[in-house]
Every structure is written in C-alpha cells, then in structure tokens.
Amino acid sequence: MPNETILLLGVNHKNTPLEVREKLALSSGYEEPLQALGKLSGLREFYLLSTCNRVEILVSATAGEDVEKKLAKFLFGDALTPDQYEKHLYAYRNEEAIHHLFMVAASLDSMIVGESQILGQLKEAYRWSSEKKCTGPILNKLLHKSFSVAKRVRSETQIGSSAVSISYAAIELARKIFGSLDDKRVLLIGAGEMAELAAEHLIGNGAKEIVVANRTLERALDLAKRFNGSAVGLDELFEQLEQVDIIVSSTGAPGVILHKDDVKPLMRNRRNKPLFFIDIAVPRDLDPALNDLDNVYLYDIDDLHNVVELNKTERDKEAVKARRIVDEEALKFKDWLGGLGVIPTLAALRKKGNLIAQMELERTLPRLTDLSSKERKSVEKMAGAIVSRILHDPMTFLKSESCKDQSEMKVDLFRSVFGLEKNSDNE
Numbered sequence: 001m002p003n004e005t006i007l008l009l010g011v012n013h014k015n016t017p018l019e020v021r022e023k024l025a026l027s028s029g030y031e032e033p034l035q036a037l038g039k040l041s042g043l044r045e046f047y048l049l050s051t052c053n054r055v056e057i058l059v060s061a062t063a064g065e066d067v068e069k070k071l072a073k074f075l076f077g078d079a080l081t082p083d084q085y086e087k088h089l090y091a092y093r094n095e096e097a098i099h100h101l102f103m104v105a106a107s108l109d110s111m112i113v114g115e116s117q118i119l120g121q122l123k124e125a126y127r128w129s130s131e132k133k134c135t136g137p138i139l140n141k142l143l144h145k146s147f148s149v150a151k152r153v154r155s156e157t158q159i160g161s162s163a164v165s166i167s168y169a170a171i172e173l174a175r176k177i178f179g180s181l182d183d184k185r186v187l188l189i190g191a192g193e194m195a196e197l198a199a200e201h202l203i204g205n206g207a208k209e210i211v212v213a214n215r216t217l218e219r220a221l222d223l224a225k226r227f228n229g230s231a232v233g234l235d236e237l238f239e240q241l242e243q244v245d246i247i248v249s250s251t252g253a254p255g256v257i258l259h260k261d262d263v264k265p266l267m268r269n270r271r272n273k274p275l276f277f278i279d280i281a282v283p284r285d286l287d288p289a290l291n292d293l294d295n296v297y298l299y300d301i302d303d304l305h306n307v308v309e310l311n312k313t314e315r316d317k318e319a320v321k322a323r324r325i326v327d328e329e330a331l332k333f334k335d336w337l338g339g340l341g342v343i344p345t346l347a348a349l350r351k352k353g354n355l356i357a358q359m360e361l362e363r364t365l366p367r368l369t370d371l372s373s374k375e376r377k378s379v380e381k382m383a384g385a386i387v388s389r390i391l392h393d394p395m396t397f398l399k400s401e402s403c404k405d406q407s408e409m410k411v412d413l414f415r416s417v418f419g420l421e422k423n424s425d426n427e
Contacts, residue, residue: 004044006138006337008097009071009089010056013111016088023079024055030128037074038134042067045136047129047143049104051121053111058101060138094337098142099330105146106153106322107160114159114315119150142333149329156325159318167197169307170278170299171205174246177276177297182206187244189213189237189258190251191223194280198248203227211244213237215251241266241275248278249285260289267293280304345411346395348420353387394418 011021026033030048037046037057045060055075061067068091069082076085092100103109107118126143129135135143154160174181184207188195191214199210210229213236214220220231232240241247241263251257267275277298279286290298361383365376398414415421 004138005061005067006059006094006097006142007061007067007071007091008056008058008093008100009068009075009091010049010054011075011088011090012054012056012109014109015090020080020085020088021055024075026050026055026075030125031132034128034132034134038132040067040070040074042070045139046134047126047139049122049125051118054104056104058097058139058142060136095330095334098333098337099326101142101146102149102326102330103323105150106326107150108153108319108322108326113319116154116160119147122150123147138337141336145329145333149326152329153322153325157318157321159315159322166194166280166301166304166308167201169304169311170198170248170280171201172307172311173278173297173299173304174202174276175205177274178245180206181246183208184245185209185211185243186246186248187211187213187240188223189234189247189249189285190281191216191219192250192252195248195250196223196226198278198280199223199227202246202248207246211240213240238262238266242269245274246276246278248280250280251285253281253283253285255283256287257285258290259287260292263290263296264293267295278304345415345420346398348415349391349395349398349418352418352420353391354384357383357387 011024013021030050033048033050034046037043037048042062043059044062047058049056049058057071057075059067059071072082072085072089075089100109105119105122107113107115110118122143126135130140171181174184178184181202184202186199186202186207186209188199188210191212203210210224210227212220212224212229212231213234214223214231215234217231217233220233223229224231237258249258263275272295274295274297277286277290277296279298279300282301284300286298286300288298288300290296361380365371365379368376368379371379394414398411
C-alpha cells in the first residue's frame with residue numbers, strides 16, 4: 001500500500017463537549033452522509049461511525065491529497081471555523097488509526113470501559129458502508145479485524161463482567177444471594193426512574209414478575225404495564241412482602257417507611273426464605289436494622305456505590321490486559337499492511353522469471369526434434385523449477401522482517417537490481 005494512507009478523523013465525548021458535537025453537519029442515519037463522503041476526491045475507501053458519544057470517519061486515501069481538511073469540512077460544514085473546531089478534532093494516520101479503531105472496538109475508549117454496546121454500533125455502521133460499496137479490501141480487512149480484536153478481549157479478559165452502574169451493582173448483589181434470578185418476584189416501592197431502571201435489569205436477568213407499590217396508584221399502574229406486572233397501593237405492602245423475593249425502594253418519603261419490627265413477623269410466615277432489600281432512596285426508606293434479621297439482606301445507595309467503585313478498580317486491572325491485546329493485534333495488522341507494499345514487486349519478479357523461462361524454451365525446444373511429448377513436458381517443468389529455485393531466496397528476503405525496515409527504499413533497490421519496471425498501482 002505504498003501510495004495510500006489510512007486516516008481516522010473524529011470527535012468524541014472525551015475531548016469534544018456536547019454543544020460542539022451537536023453542530024456536526026450530519027443528517028440522521030448513514031445513507032446521506034455516506035453518499036456525500038463518496039463525492040470527496042482522494043478517498044478510495046471510507047467508513048462512518050456515528051453514535052451519541054462519537055463521530056468518526058475512517059478512510060483509505062491517496063497519499064498527498066489534502067484529505068484531512070476535506071473530512072473536517074465535511075464534519076462541521078460552515079457551523080464552526082477551523083480555529084473553533086481544531087482543538088476538539090483528532091486525526092490518526094496508519095498505525096495510530098489502526099490502534100485507535102481497535103481501542104474503540106474493545107470498548108477501551110468508551111465512557112464506561114468494558115460496555116458492549118459499541119461493538120454492535122461498529123457492526124451496524126460497517127453494514128451500511130459495506131452495502132453502499134464504500135469499503136474495499138483494506139477497510140474490510142481492518143474492520144473485520146477490529147471485530148475479532150473485541151471478541152478476543154471479551155474472551156481473554158473479564159473487562160465486561162463487573163457492574164459499573166448502580167442498577168447493575170444491584171443485580172450483582174442479588175445474584176450473590178440467590179445464585180440465579182430466574183423466577184424471582186420483585187416488588188418496587190415507589191415508581192421513580194432509578195427503581196424503573198433496576199426493574200428493567202432484574203427482568204432482563206431472569207426475574208419472573210414485577211409488582212409496583214406506589215402512593216399514586218395511577219403511576220404504579222403505568223409502570224407495572226411496562227413490565228407486564230401488577231400494581232398495588234402502599235396499604236398492601238406487608239401482604240406483598242410475604243410473597244416477593246427482591247424489594248427495590250425509592251420513594252420520596254422524608255423518613256423510614258419500613259422498620260425491622262415490621263418485617264420480623266413476616267419472616268416466620270415466609271419460613272425464612274431469603275429477602276433482599278435494595279434501598280436507593282435518599283433519605284433512606286428502609287431501617288438499617290433490617291440487616292440484623294436472619295436471611296434478610298439490605299443494601300443502600302452507599303453500599304451500591306462501593307460495589308461500583310470496587311468493580312471499576314477490577315475493570316481497570318482487566319483494561320491493562322485488554323490494551324496489551326490491542327497493542328499486539330495492531331502490530332500484526334501493521335505487518336500485514338506492510339506486506340501489501342511488496343506484493344506488486346513479488347508478482348513482477350515472478351512474471352519476469354516465467355517470461356524468461358518461456359522465451360528460452362521457445363528458442364531451445366524447436367532444435368530438440370528428437371524429444372517425445374513426455375520429454376518436452378519434462379524440460380518445460382525443469383525450466384519452471386529452475387526459475388522457482390533462483391527466485392526463492394530473493395523473494396524470501398523481500399517478505400522477511402529485515403526488509404520491513406526502510407522497506408520502500410529496499411523495494412526500490414530490489415526492483416532496480418532485477419530490472420523490474422517502476423512500481424505502479426496497475427501491476
């Protein structure tokens with residue numbers, strides 16, 4: 001790939017505030033932006049990723065063309081001047097572009113390290129670019145490799161296994177108590193946003209049924225409908241406590257709404273089946289003394305924050321392993337890319353060797369009139385074998401590690417030594 005550059009240019013949540021990202025001159029979806037990109041000169045292949053937290057353009061472009069300025073203009077249009085957006089815009093070339101793409105795919109550049117959503121977004125963006133024939137051999141190979149890098153990071157590290165949100169932390173604690181959440185019944189006390197999110201995760205992880213108890217029955221009914229659950233008034237709370245397994249409380253009450261003495265007699269009726277309370281209200285809804293009861297487990301918002309912080313530390317440790325994998329795979333792809341530069345020369349050398357052999361056979365065979373058809377084929381085969389033997393060492397050198405250092409200069413010298421015509425894209 002001697003005359004091409006891989007360029008990745010974009011903005012993201014780390015270095016570009018929302019008010020700047022909002023001014024990107026992109027329509028919704030991928031179809032129109034990809035069509036517009038296709039009209040820019042100098043692009044051989046191109047790919048666009050657009051999410052809430054980042055917009056990135058990846059291209060294989062003709063070296064020497066001022067592609068970077070064109071892409072920046074494409075992103076921002078007339079909304080911002082170069083002086084206004086250049087401090088927010090990042091641009092990576094070749095090895096740096098490859099490495100950055102792999103970091104993004106492995107979710108090491110995400111707002112929440114280890115989240116899995118970004119890989120699906122990358123694949124969806126690639127589907128659009130591929131269907132519109134925007135990508136070719138270089139970017140197809142690079143993007144598929146980014147997917148396999150992400151898969152390798154997931155399989156060889158635990159980067160995605162620890163909860164780093166309050167809702168997921170609640171799930172993690174519930175699993176420690178119950179082992180599995182399958183068929184567990186959940187009671188929401190209050191119908192706030194945090195409780196709703198926790199319920200969503202609980203149902204997504206196998207919980208069987210949601211019951212919503214709220215001061216306003218209408219709100220309880222609306223939320224219960226979302227999860228195909230049922231709604232009750234707060235006066236039915238104690239009756240429900242006998243039947244459920246997990247309670248998420250998030251009311252706006254000024255003080256404790258459920259005391260130890262309220263729950264203690266219920267445990268006898270439950271035959272001491274475990275009861276898991278999650279108190280995400282501030283101030284707290286639930287009596288801390290609940291933890292004194294056998295088979296009753298209570299976690300408040302501070303406990304959940306502690307789990308999150310502990311898990312972030314664990315993810316940071318796993319991220320070190322993940323970055324090593326990214327570094328390793330980026331180097332491998334760089335080697336593959338470097339090898340593309342010698343392919344035309346290898347082909348030209350093989351072609352010249354075969355032409356010489358053919359010319360000599362055409363000069364020699366007519367003189368050997370006594371040869372049988374079988375003998376003529378043996379001579380032709382021998383000529384081909386001699387060419388292969390002679391070319392083996394120079395071709396091995398061309399593909400070797402020692403040739404990769406200053407490869408362009410060495411390839412040019414190699415072509416001169418063997419009298420090969422000047423390197424071109426048409427070979």
